[in-house]
Amino acid sequence: MIGRTAGPAMVDRRFAADAEAHRRDAPRFCPRCGGGLGGAGIVTEFWEADDRRFYCWCGGCGWAGEVTPSGPGVVGHEPEH
Amino acid sequence: MLTAEQNDELTQVEAGTPMGEVLRRYWYPVAFTRELNEFPVKRVELLGEFFALWRSPSGRLGIVPEACPHRKASLAYGVVEADGIRCPYHGWVFDADGECTEQPAERENTAFQNRVKAQAGKVEEMGGLIWAYIGPMPAPELPRFDTYVMEGFRDIGWADLPCNYVQIMENAVDPHHVEFLHGRYFEFVGRHEGFTAPASFGKEHVKIGFTPFEWGIIKRRVLKGASEENDDWKVGHPLVFPYNMRVGGGGIHQMQIRVPINRTTTRFILYTVHSPDGYEHVEQPVIPDYEIPVYDKDGRHVTNYVEGQDIMAWVTQGAITDRTTEHLGRSDIGIAMLRKMFREQMDVVADGGDPLGTIREPHERIDLPCEKDKFHAGGAQFALDFCDMGSTRFSPMLDTIKKIHISAADKIAVEKAAADS
Ligand code: FES
Ligand SMILES: [Fe+2]
Ligand SMILES: [Zn+2]
Numbered sequence: 001m002i003g004r005t006a007g008p009a010m011v012d013r014r015f016a017a018d019a020e021a022h023r024r025d026a027p028r029f030c031p032r033c034g035g036g037l038g039g040a041g042i043v044t045e046f047w048e049a050d051d052r053r054f055y056c057w058c059g060g061c062g063w064a065g066e067v068t069p070s071g072p073g074v075v076g077h078e079p080e081h
Numbered sequence: 082m083l084t085a086e087q088n089d090e091l092t093q094v095e096a097g098t099p100m101g102e103v104l105r106r107y108w109y110p111v112a113f114t115r116e117l118n119e120f121p122v123k124r125v126e127l128l129g130e131f132f133a134l135w136r137s138p139s140g141r142l143g144i145v146p147e148a149c150p151h152r153k154a155s156l157a158y159g160v161v162e163a164d165g166i167r168c169p170y171h172g173w174v175f176d177a178d179g180e181c182t183e184q185p186a187e188r189e190n191t192a193f194q195n196r197v198k199a200q201a202g203k204v205e206e207m208g209g210l211i212w213a214y215i216g217p218m219p220a221p222e223l224p225r226f227d228t229y230v231m232e233g234f235r236d237i238g239w240a241d242l243p244c245n246y247v248q249i250m251e252n253a254v255d256p257h258h259v260e261f262l263h264g265r266y267f268e269f270v271g272r273h274e275g276f277t278a279p280a281s282f283g284k285e286h287v288k289i290g291f292t293p294f295e296w297g298i299i300k301r302r303v304l305k306g307a308s309e310e311n312d313d314w315k316v317g318h319p320l321v322f323p324y325n326m327r328v329g330g331g332g333i334h335q336m337q338i339r340v341p342i343n344r345t346t347t348r349f350i351l352y353t354v355h356s357p358d359g360y361e362h363v364e365q366p367v368i369p370d371y372e373i374p375v376y377d378k379d380g381r382h383v384t385n386y387v388e389g390q391d392i393m394a395w396v397t398q399g400a401i402t403d404r405t406t407e408h409l410g411r412s413d414i415g416i417a418m419l420r421k422m423f424r425e426q427m428d429v430v431a432d433g434g435d436p437l438g439t440i441r442e443p444h445e446r447i448d449l450p451c452e453k454d455k456f457h458a459g460g461a462q463f464a465l466d467f468c469d470m471g472s473t474r475f476s477p478m479l480d481t482i483k484k485i486h487i488s489a490a491d492k493i494a495v496e497k498a499a500a501d502s
Contacts, residue, residue, distance in 0.1 A: 015406035022082040022405065038084070042091075042424040044417035045082040046409035055417040059428045064421065 027054055027067050035060030083420070088404040091423055092245045094341045095129045099427035104128055104323060105216035106436050108203075108223045109340050110350060111144070112211040113237065113370045122166065124157035127215060129343040133157040134204065134213065135166050142204035143177035144213045150181070150197040175199040208352070209235055209368030221439045227448045228327065228336040233356025234363050234485055237370040238472040240349050242392060245401045246324060246341040247423070249349070252391060253326040253337075254415030256289045256302040262390045267470075270385050279466040282387075290314070291415045296438050297322035298419060299450060312452035319449055322422065322437045327449045331463030332357025332486060334451070345400040351388060351472050355482050357464060359489035359496070363481070373472045387471040461490040 011019070026043045029036060037043050040059030045052060054067040083091070095101045111125045112134055122135040124147060131147035133156035143166065147157050154170035161167075165176035167183070174183035179201030181194040202215035208229035214220045242249070252258065264283030271278040285305040292299045301317035303309060312330075320326050326337040338350040351373070374383040375392055382393035409416065426436040435441070464486040473479060 011403055012406040015408070018082065018408070019085075019405040023084055026084065038086070040428065042083070042087055042420055044409065044420055046411060046413055046417065048411050055414070055421075057421040057424060059424065 021052075025052070025054075025069065027056055030056070030058035030060060030063055031065070031067070032063040033058060033061035082407055082409065083404040085405050088401070090427075091404075091420060092247050092344065092401050094246075094344050099431060100423065101128060103423070103426045103430045103436050104341060106221070106430060106439055107216075107323065108205075108212045108214045108221075109324075110210040110338060111213045111340075113368070114206055114209045114211060115367050115370070117142075117211060118367075121161040122157060122159055124155070125213070126342050126346075127213065128341055130215070131157070132202070132213070132215070133159055133166060134211065135159070135161045136211075137161055137163055137165070137177075139163065141177050142206065142211065143175075144202040144204050144215065145175055145179055145199040149173060150175075150199055151184075156199075173197075175201070177201060177204075209237065209370075210352070221435065221441050222443060224438065224440050225444060225446050226321070226325075226327070226336060227446055228334045228352060228354055230446050231334060231354055231356060232362065233334065233354035233360060234478075234482060235365060235368045236353045236355065236473060236476050236478050236482060237368060238351040238353070238373040238388075238475060239370060240373050240375050240392065241342065242347045242349050242375065242396055243345060243400060244347060244396050244398065245345055246339045246347040248398050248402045249339045249347055249395050250320065250324065250326075251416045251419060252395060253320040254291060254298055254300055254419045255413070256300055256415070257286055257412045258394070260285055262394055263387050266384070266390060267387070274385055276385070279470050281463065281466070282470075288314070289412070289415070290317075291418050292317075293418070293422065294319065294450075296447075296449060297325075298415070298422065300415065312454045316450050316452040318451045320419065321449065323426070327451050329451045330453060331461060331467065332360070332489065333464055333467055349388075349392070353473065355464075355485050357461070357486050357489040359492035360485065361489075361492075363485065369476065369478050371476055373475050386474055389472075461486060 022045050027037055035058055037056055037058060041057050044055045051068050056067055057064045090099060093100045094104055109127055111127055112123050116123055117136045122133060125132045125134045132144050133147050134144045136142050145156060147155050149156050149168040151171060151173050154168055156166050156168055158169045159166040165174050165182060167174045172185040173181055176182050179199035181197045184194060187193060202213050203220045205212050205223050212223050260283055267278035267282060286302055287305055288303040290301040297320040299317045299319045301314045303314045318328050324339050328335045328337060334354045336352045338352060340348040342348050377383050383389045384393050429436050468483055473482060
């Protein structure tokens with residue numbers, strides 16, 4: 001087969017810090033059953049505005065949900081009035 | 082983003098890996114029926130392993146690992162005989178159950194024969210394709226999805242792509258790409274090459290949704306100018322776990338098949354059935370297949386047709402895309418859901434269960450949900466765009482196919498006029 005493709009699983013050096021932050025911050029344990037998410041579950045990180053969100057699934061108990069680190073502050077909302 | 086370990090686990094296909102074990106619970110198309118008509122034995126690669134596939138003169142199909150249990154010569158160069166495949170090296174014979182039935186140079190010795198079974202899989206023919214199952218027995222039923230068994234004119238395009246199948250499957254839960262890859266980008270290519278890209282592909286997405294169901298995930302979209310009442314949302318179309326996507330519209334039914342040949346090679350098959358309202362049966366003694374172009378003579382991707390654009394995207398993501406440095410957004414939530422589904426099924430199989438979409442009851446036909454009025458573009462127009470702008474453009478049957486759609490539409494119009502008058 002001709003053509004050019006990137007090599008297998010080449011790590012994109014520009015974003016090594018993001019990969020590292022993911023490894024550091026991705027939830028490790030299920031909030032419901034406390035089982036490990038690394039082996040028996042899966043954690044996919046996606047971003048939304050300033051947030052980092054972790055879509056988690058626990059293979060131990062079936063819990064699925066999003067975890068969003070909030071930092072020290074919290075934000076409320078003000079309905080229109 | 083995933084960790085490197087999770088990306089590794091997700092993309093494995095080899096025996097003994099969690100995902101490789103899931104993949105071994107499904108049937109795969111491994112040849113076209115016409116190939117075994119032309120020559121009765123074929124070397125097949127599937128899930129990173131090689132096999133000899135054959136059909137005996139009586140029509141019996143068989144598949145065994147390529148290496149002869151004797152001294153490993155290739156059975157894919159074997160002699161097809163009435164009751165099995167004979168190794169070209171010393172003439173041992175294996176039948177479709179993998180039993181060794183002859184060892185010409187050995188003394189009458191059934192005990193030895195019984196000790197050298199060739200681990201056969203199961204093989205069936207359906208819809209012009211030869212399907213194989215190479216997982217643990219008892220084999221599940223071959224799922225008879227609607228596309229393979231329905232009435233209509235069949236046409237099969239294919240290409241072997243140098244990338245892992247998971248990134249192709251992730252595309253099946255990525256509705257948003259359509260408006261760019263097949264909309265804006267198509268329009269850009271068209272402007273430079275002197276053609277007009279189909280307008281319906283560029284419609285903006287207003288809303289996307291995903292629903293797990295018994296065969297995989299139903300993907301839904303609301304396009305600008307439409308509502309949740311349109312087929313794109315109300316019906317949607319499914320990712321059929323773990324390696325297919327069912328699409329269609331305008332009298333066209335298609336299964337997009339992505340067979341994991343090995344970890345970094347995927348056979349992409351577009352199995353298309355043209356059966357518009359008003360279709361009149363056309364005899365097809367041989368179902369045609371043709372290779373669709375991936376690269377041009379300069380080694381650049383051919384991107385002036387829909388699937389060529391998808392192929393470009395999948396292949397340029399890398400042989401195994403690096404998910405440790407991707408940057409997903411909310412619009413990629415279907416991808417997160419698919420990864421969860423893969424992960425879930427690894428556990429099901431590890432616990433000894435049947436993964437999603439395993440069927441053990443004999444059945445005639447499995448109907449999959451699929452929108453009829455796709456992109457609310459109007460039936461016949463969608464069909465003709467589909468033929469000209471998609472891989473069907475490369476079909477040796479293109480003219481016949483277009484005629485089928487036009488004459489079916491004419492017939493319906495005449496019938497309608499008669500009913501109205
Ligand atoms: S915008 Fe999605 S891969 Fe570039
Ligand atoms: Fe696409
Ligand atoms: Zn849990």
